Amino acid sequence: MTTTESSSTPETVTEPSMTELRRRLGQVSDLGAAEALMSWEQETSMPDEAARVRGLQLSTLAGLTHAMFTDDKTGELLDAAAPQDDTDQAIVRVARRDFEKATKLPTEFVEERTRAQNEAHHAWIAARKGSDFATFAPHLTRMMELARREADLRGYDEHPYDALLDNYEPGMRAGAVKTIFADLRDRTLPLLRRIAAAEDAADYGVLTRPFPAEAQKAFAWKIAGEAFGLNSSFARQDESAHPFMTNFSRSDLRITTRVEPYWPACLFGTWHETGHAMYERGVSGRWERTPVSGGASLGVHESQSRLFENLLGRSLPFWERYFPQFQAAAPEVTAGLDAQTLYRAVNRVNPSMIRVEADEVTYNFHIMLRFELELALLEGTLKVSELPEAWNAKMQEYLGLTPQGDAQGVLQDVHWSAGLIGYFPTYALGNLLSVQLLEAAQADAGVAQGIQNAEYAPLLAWLTENVHQFGRSLTPTQITEQATGRPLSADPYVAYLHKKYGEIYGLDGAES
Amino acid sequence: MTTTESSSTPETVTEPSMTELRRRLGQVSDLGAAEALMSWEQETSMPDEAARVRGLQLSTLAGLTHAMFTDDKTGELLDAAAPQDDTDQAIVRVARRDFEKATKLPTEFVEERTRAQNEAHHAWIAARKGSDFATFAPHLTRMMELARREADLRGYDEHPYDALLDNYEPGMRAGAVKTIFADLRDRTLPLLRRIAAAEDAADYGVLTRPFPAEAQKAFAWKIAGEAFGLNSSFARQDESAHPFMTNFSRSDLRITTRVEPYWPACLFGTWHETGHAMYERGVSGRWERTPVSGGASLGVHESQSRLFENLLGRSLPFWERYFPQFQAAAPEVTAGLDAQTLYRAVNRVNPSMIRVEADEVTYNFHIMLRFELELALLEGTLKVSELPEAWNAKMQEYLGLTPQGDAQGVLQDVHWSAGLIGYFPTYALGNLLSVQLLEAAQADAGVAQGIQNAEYAPLLAWLTENVHQFGRSLTPTQITEQATGRPLSADPYVAYLHKKYGEIYGLDGAES
Incomplete structure (x- = not known):
């Protein structure tokens, strides 16, 4: 404890300790930014x-960042810090939470897990190539065993899964996810059955009509600016094998995209990453170079990307407004089409084996399947050797499909090979939250009117005020309840699907 | 001191200490690479x-890199290290030299100097804008005072300038530079006078004929690959306001270029940076992630850039060989021209006020002028207030020109405002060394024949074997004497100028 002359009461620890803490957190943040830049650059250029x-360089940076943050000195500074205002309080609260989390796992455990992850990742690449789950199975067994140990080390009240989920969605519990997902499943599956039975006369050939790579990227980026506010003063667009967003400050945002003959991949991928970027952009500058900057959770982050990608990007007003520009950018695609036809085509519901290709109706089933299997594996009620069979059975139950081999089934995702257990649910939670937020935002007449005209400035202002600005200073639950007046629920998403796809597929829009 | 089982004699400290030292040096190198990448990215994208x-991020990285390297732990590891072979010996030797240098200046001095540099730099920008030396003068006075203190702290045998010069050109002394420069001046000035008096019927208008920006960059980069061996497997070309080369490993080289209506700036600038890059490329992989990687000095580095830019890039065989490709790339430039005409145009001797625009004959005078003034300032025989007058007098003496104001005179370079005293001579030393090396290389018939045909693979192999591979394991003096059989001398450069420009300007080629 240090005291200073400027302290009003001699016993109170004041600014100098906070300044020292912020200095250290700033250094940790800067090291993290350097690592992130090196990673981004590795993927793009x-x-x-x-x-x-x-x-090797990335490994050094990661190690030094972790070592500096988890050093005893950080703990001492956290103990000594005397926050004087909301800003400082949030910094100390979030930094302490991170510090306790980061120091809970013994170094030997982290090292063992890193080795196991590396081995599992290489085994997964080979297994997927050969579509042979058996060679990956021992590694998955080990990852599950490590996950159970991690859960024990981190501690939990109800379910070991909670300890893992908390890494990605602070405060969320497996029990709550179960309840929400059950509701979602029971109310979406009948809709999916009705869509599958409906007549579909749409022409999906337009989705692969010629659209030169540079023109795809340029159009996607232009609209990301005009519609969603991302621009080159504080952001860049580059190409990479797998699209992602990363940032090194709120004024240094990077999105990547990839170009395919199936041009919606580039367009909607770009707008998805734009949603992530605008979230980071909206975090208050108060949290700059502190652990409070950044999104509240993966789920809240995904709510923003999905909102831009799907709720806006795949809406009819959006395509009506931007159709003339799209015609100019993609004359071969749009020959003989109008905005309505295009809207129809980019909203195809098409059950597929592959999660990342899934539409708004089927996507969440991919997630529910994974969540249920993760839970069963962690509880030990499902053996790793039984996983492919269980996967295929659920795939048949939910989407009526059976994978032709493990590569397009249980081996399709990288997550488990990287030890990311408890990560998948955040994708679906983000989907649900996106609609719940948009519904709440539309209570504001200006926002609602803007959305009808594909003018998103009022919506962006609402999101900044109710979600973005808080960074990590509020938990996902706090943000959800404060912004929407209630806990996360499947209701808005289910209603959204029924309305939108009821119209598209000529169904009566009521839940059956 | 630690001993291990694997040690042959129990008293000998063996590999583990060396391993630990290399681990630490590797981390320092990785941090430095991260900083360099952040800087490069700042300038390019x-x-x-x-x-x-x-x-702020760059400042953190620089501080942490310095702190980690100068930490007592590094000193202990250096003391404990027991190098077993040449590679390890060089690592310990170079790391110890750097460590002693880095720890010689007290932190307070470094901090004071950093503040003074920042202030001087801002003052210089304003002063140059207003072409007003008087407002910069107090800052230069302070920089000279700091330079004298630095020299005292570092220590020197003969002249305080030696201590500063040693930062950039290890082992070089002011006395030696004086002797070499005097010889160079006395033997080049008469040549310059004869050139100035010679008839010049060349058409320099071709140097600003239309050549689209993308085509300039593409041609420069293509030839950097075909002629000099730089390619996209391990290098990138980007644009920046001021061209530079940086690298993050020998397999991760970056050159930047800028495009101007005066197209030689892009072409020769690119090949200049290519020379720097190929030096780093040629350093032995043994020194990877150690302080031995990188060039031996600024002077040796400059010898490589100047060799590629001028001795090859501005040679007749080069233009004869690449003229057809140049025609295809720049049809508007080459209309009605042949290789000889072009060769003639890009070798214009044109005394100018500005160092960075200078040709092969006049460039070194810009350096000699600065060196003489730095020396006089440091010795106190010249007052800062007298500097502009002294500058202009020397400019008149050497190049027959008088600057129209300080901006194009004494304020033109950034170096002094950044505290870089003792840096300028390395440019001219590099010029001299470039010719001395090329002369030595041509003793090899294959190299000589290759140069005649603009086939540079044999030359590159010679440079790699005799210069590049050693990195910093040899001093500039050792490299020079080992590669050329004698100490650095003005002779080869003077002879080169007389031969080349005697032919170009129709003079009798003998020294007058």
Whole structure:
């Protein structure tokens, strides 16, 4: 404890300790930013031969960042810190939460897990290539065992899964997810059955009509600016094999995109990452270079990306407004089409084996399937050896499909090989939250009117005020309840699906 | 001191200490690479608004890199290290030299100097804008005072300038530079006078004929690959306001270029940076992630950039060989021209006020002028207030020109405002060394024949074997003497100028 002359009461620890804490957190943040920049650059522009040394450099940066943050000194500064206002209080609260989390796992455990993850990741690549789950199985067994140990080390009240889920969605519990997902499943599955039985005369060939790569990227970026407010003063668009968003400050945002003959991948992918970027952009500058900057959770982050990608980007007013520009950018795609036809085509409901290709109706089933299997594996009620069969059975139950081999089934995602257990639910939670937020935002007449005209400035202002600005200073639950007046629920999403796809597929829109 | 089982004699400290040292040096190197990448990205692709936070991030990285390297732990590891082979010996030797240098200046001095540099830099920008030396003068006085104190802190045998010069050109002394420069001046000035008096019927209008920006960059990069071996497997070309080369490993090289209506700026600038890049590329992989990687000095580095830019890039065989490709790339430039005409145009001797625009004959005079003035300022025989007058007098003496104001005179370079005293001579030393090395290389018939045909693979192999591979394991003097059989001398450069420009300007080629 240090005291200073400027302290009003001699016993109170004041600013200097807070200044020192912020200095240290700033350094940790800067190291993290350097690592993030090196990663981004690796994916977007690094020469191939640089990969090996870059891997070593990234490993050093990650290690030093972790070492500096988890150093005893950080704990001492947290103990000594005397926050004087809301800003400082949030910094100390969030930094302490992170510190306790980061120091809970013994170094030996983290090292063992890192080794196991590396081995599992390589085994997964080979297994997927050969579509052979058996060679990956021992690694998955080990990852599940490590996950159980991690849960024990972290501690939990109700379910070991909670301890893992909390890494990605602070405060969320497996029990709550179960309840929400059950409701979602029971009310979406009948809709999906009705859609599958409906006549579909749409022409999906337009989705692969010629659209040159540069023109795809340019149009996606232009609209990201005009519609959603992202621009080159504080952001960049680059290409990478897998699209992602990363940022090094709220004024230094990077989105990546990829270009395919199936052009919606580039457009909606870009707007998805734009949603992530605008979230980071909206976090208050008060939290700059502190652990409070950044999104509240993966789920809340995903709510923003999905909102921009789907709720706006795949809406009819959006396509009506931007159709003339799309015609100019993609004359071969739009020949003989109008905005309505295009809207129809980009909203195809098409059960598929692959999660990342899924539409708004089927996507969540991919997540529910994974969540249920993760839970059963962690509880030990499902053996790893039984996983492919269980996967295929659920895939048949939910989407009426049976994978042709493990590669397009249980081996399709990288997550489990990287030890990311408890991560999948955040995708579906984000979907649900996106609609719940949009519904709440539309209580404001200006926002609602703007959305009808595809003018999103009022919506963006609402999101900034009710979600973005808080960064990590509020939990996902706090943000949800404060912004929408109630806990997360499947209701808004279910209603949204029924209304939108009822109209598209000529169904009576009521839940059956 | 630690001993291990694997040690042959129990008293000998063996590998583990060396391993620990290399681990630490590797981390320092990785942090430095992260900083370098952040800097490169700042100059080439960063969004404008990111600048403020990026500055803080860079400052953190620089501070942590310095703190980690100068930590007592590094000193202990250096003391304990027991190098077993040449590679390890060089690592310990170079790391110890750097460590002693880095720890010689007290932190308070470094901090004071950093503040003074920042202030001087801002003052210089304003002064140059207003072409008003008087407002910069107090800052230069302070920089000279700090330079004298630095020299005292570092220590020197003969002249305080030696201590500063040693930062950039290890082992070089002011006395040696004086001797070499005097010889160079006395033997080049008469040549310059004869050139100035010679008839010049060349058409320099071709140097600003239309050549679209993308085509300039593409041609420069293509030839950097075909002629000099730089390619996208391990290097990138980007644009920046001021061209530079940086690298993050020997397999991760970056050159930047800028495009101007005066197209030689892009072409020769690119090949200049290519020379720097190929030096780093050629350093032995043994020194990876150690302080031995990188060039031996600024002077040796400059010898490589100047060799590629001038001795090859501005040679007749080069233009004869690449003229057809140049025609295809720049049809408007080459209309009605042949290789000889072009060669003639890009070798214009044109005394100018501005160092960075200078040709092969006049460039070194810009350096000699600065060196002489730095020396006089440091010795106190010249007052800062007298500097503009002294500058202009020397400019008149050497190049027959008088600057129209301080902006194009004494305020033109950034170096002094950044505290870089003792830096300028390395440019001219590099010029001299470039010719001395090329002369030595041509003793090899294959190299000589290759140069005649603009086939540079044999030369590159010679440079790699005799210069590049050693990195910093040899001093500039050792490299020079080992590669050329004698100490650095003005002879080869003077002879080169007389031969080349004697032919170009129709003079009898003998020294007058």
